[in-house]
Amino acid sequence: MGVAAFEARRAVALAAGLWLSLALPVEAEQASARAPEPNTLVPPGVMRYAPSGFPDRIVASPAQDASRGFAVAWRTDAAVDAPVLEIAIAGDSPDLGEPRRIVASTRALRSENGLAHHHRADVDGLEPGVLYAYRVQGDRTWSPWMQLRTAGDASEPLELLYLGDTQNKNASLTSRVVREALRQAPDVRLVLYAGDLVSGGDGEDDNEWGEWFDAAGVLSTSSMTAPAPGNHEYFEEFEDTPRERRVLGAHWPLQFALPGNGIAADGEPATTYWFDYQGVRVAVVDGTSALDLGSAAAQARWLDGVLSDNPPRWSIVLIHQPFHSPRADRDNVELKRHLQPVIERHRVDLVLQGHDHTYGRRGPARSAAATPVYVVSVAGAKQYRLSEQARATMDPVGEDTQLLQRIRIADGRLRYEARTATGRLYDAFELVDEGEGKRLVELREGRIEPRDCGREQTLKGRRDRCWE
Structure with missing residues (x-):
C-alpha cells in the first residue's frame, strides 16, 4: 500500500x-x-554447526581416474575416530548385499563450533560407468545411503556444472543458484567451483563452511566435486607487519578429499591437482599461491607436464584469479607470464575462473583460433563492477547477476550455457571438434540482454561494488 x-x-x-x-x-x-544482510544466517553466540556423532559435510571428489575411483570426506565430533565407508553396487532392491568396507583416516580441527574430526576414505578398484551406493559412519550411526556413478566411457554424454565464487551469504542466496542448477542439469556428474567458496577470516569460518555445505546440498554427494582454492581460502598471517604472508586456511585440506598429484608450495598442503573424467582432463591451478607465494613458474612446469601427456579429447583449466580481469585495476601479471603461455600452447578448451564477481568471456590472447575460451563468472551475492577494458574486449559481459554454467559434452561437441539464478539464458556457445582443431559456434537465440548494475552504491555505501 x-x-x-x-x-x-x-x-x-x-x-x-x-x-x-x-x-x-x-x-x-x-x-x-534498509540494512545489509549478514554474511551468515547464524545469530551471534549460536552454535548452529557444532559437530555431533551424526556424519555431516559429506562430499565426494574424483580420483585421478574418475572411472575407477573417488574419495569421500565427512565430519563428526571427536568421539568418532577412524570410521568406515561402506560401498556396494546400487540396485533396485533395498538389499544391497554385503558392502565393501574402507577405513577412513582422521584429522582434528578446532573452530568456533568446537572440536571436530574430519575423515577421508579413498575408494578404488571400481568399474567405469557404474552406479554405486555408499554411506559413511558416525558415532553408533550412519549417514543415509547415497548414490554416485563413476565416470563412463569417453563416448558417453557428460553433463557438468561450473560455478564462480559462492563466498558470501551461501545459505541465503547461493542456495537458490544450486537449486536452479539442479533443475537445469538434472544429470550432472561433476561440479567445478572456481574458488572463494567462503569469505573466511571473520571469526565465522566454520559457520560459513557449514552454510556452504547446506547450499551445495545433494550436489556434494550425488556428483563429484572439484574446487579450486581462492584467496579467501587463505588468510593473512601477521597481517600489517613485515612478516605478513598468505597461509592456507585449516579447513581446506580437511573438507575435500582431493587427488594428491599436484605440487606443494612453501610446505603447505598441495592445492593443485588433476584428474580425467569421461574424455575430459581437468587441471586445477592455485592462483593465490602463484601470485602471492611465488609458485607461478613451478605450477607452469607442472601444468605443462599434465597437458603434454593428455589423451582425453577435451581439456579444462580451473583457476580462481582470471588471466584477463573484467574488473578495473587488476592485472595478474605472474599468471600471464608463466601459466598463460602453457595454456595457449596446449590449446586448452576452457579456462574457468572467478575472483572478479562479474561475468565476462573472451578468446585466445594472440591468435585467431577458437580456443582457449576464458570465462569469469560469479554464483554468489557479492557483485563488482566491470571495467571499460572488459566491455571493449569481452563479449558478453555482465554485472549484478548470479549465474550458473551448464556444460554438456556429446558427439564431438561441447555446449556451454550460462544461466541466471532464475534460469534465463545469458550466454551460450558450442566448441565443435573437427579433428584438426576446434571451431566455436555462437548460440545467440534465447539470450537475454547483457545486464548492468543500476545502483550507485551498495547498502554499505561502497561505489566500487554493485552489491555485497
Missing part, C-alpha cells in the same frame, strides 16, 4: 470513528532504513 492510499484509508477510518492504530506500511516506514 502506497502512502497516498494509506492517507485515504486513514481519512475514511477517522470519519467512521474507527481509527485506532493504523501504522504506516513497513515498506514506506523502513525504505530509508
Whole structure:
C-alpha cells in the first residue's frame, strides 16, 4: 500500500470513528532504513554447526581416474575416530548385499563450533560407468545411503556444472543458484567451483563452511566435486607487519578429499591437482599461491607436464584469479607470464575462473583460433563492477547477476550455457571438434540482454561494488 492510499484509508477510518492504530506500511516506514544482510544466517553466540556423532559435510571428489575411483570426506565430533565407508553396487532392491568396507583416516580441527574430526576414505578398484551406493559412519550411526556413478566411457554424454565464487551469504542466496542448477542439469556428474567458496577470516569460518555445505546440498554427494582454492581460502598471517604472508586456511585440506598429484608450495598442503573424467582432463591451478607465494613458474612446469601427456579429447583449466580481469585495476601479471603461455600452447578448451564477481568471456590472447575460451563468472551475492577494458574486449559481459554454467559434452561437441539464478539464458556457445582443431559456434537465440548494475552504491555505501 502506497502512502497516498494509506492517507485515504486513514481519512475514511477517522470519519467512521474507527481509527485506532493504523501504522504506516513497513515498506514506506523502513525504505530509508534498509540494512545489509549478514554474511551468515547464524545469530551471534549460536552454535548452529557444532559437530555431533551424526556424519555431516559429506562430499565426494574424483580420483585421478574418475572411472575407477573417488574419495569421500565427512565430519563428526571427536568421539568418532577412524570410521568406515561402506560401498556396494546400487540396485533396485533395498538389499544391497554385503558392502565393501574402507577405513577412513582422521584429522582434528578446532573452530568456533568446537572440536571436530574430519575423515577421508579413498575408494578404488571400481568399474567405469557404474552406479554405486555408499554411506559413511558416525558415532553408533550412519549417514543415509547415497548414490554416485563413476565416470563412463569417453563416448558417453557428460553433463557438468561450473560455478564462480559462492563466498558470501551461501545459505541465503547461493542456495537458490544450486537449486536452479539442479533443475537445469538434472544429470550432472561433476561440479567445478572456481574458488572463494567462503569469505573466511571473520571469526565465522566454520559457520560459513557449514552454510556452504547446506547450499551445495545433494550436489556434494550425488556428483563429484572439484574446487579450486581462492584467496579467501587463505588468510593473512601477521597481517600489517613485515612478516605478513598468505597461509592456507585449516579447513581446506580437511573438507575435500582431493587427488594428491599436484605440487606443494612453501610446505603447505598441495592445492593443485588433476584428474580425467569421461574424455575430459581437468587441471586445477592455485592462483593465490602463484601470485602471492611465488609458485607461478613451478605450477607452469607442472601444468605443462599434465597437458603434454593428455589423451582425453577435451581439456579444462580451473583457476580462481582470471588471466584477463573484467574488473578495473587488476592485472595478474605472474599468471600471464608463466601459466598463460602453457595454456595457449596446449590449446586448452576452457579456462574457468572467478575472483572478479562479474561475468565476462573472451578468446585466445594472440591468435585467431577458437580456443582457449576464458570465462569469469560469479554464483554468489557479492557483485563488482566491470571495467571499460572488459566491455571493449569481452563479449558478453555482465554485472549484478548470479549465474550458473551448464556444460554438456556429446558427439564431438561441447555446449556451454550460462544461466541466471532464475534460469534465463545469458550466454551460450558450442566448441565443435573437427579433428584438426576446434571451431566455436555462437548460440545467440534465447539470450537475454547483457545486464548492468543500476545502483550507485551498495547498502554499505561502497561505489566500487554493485552489491555485497
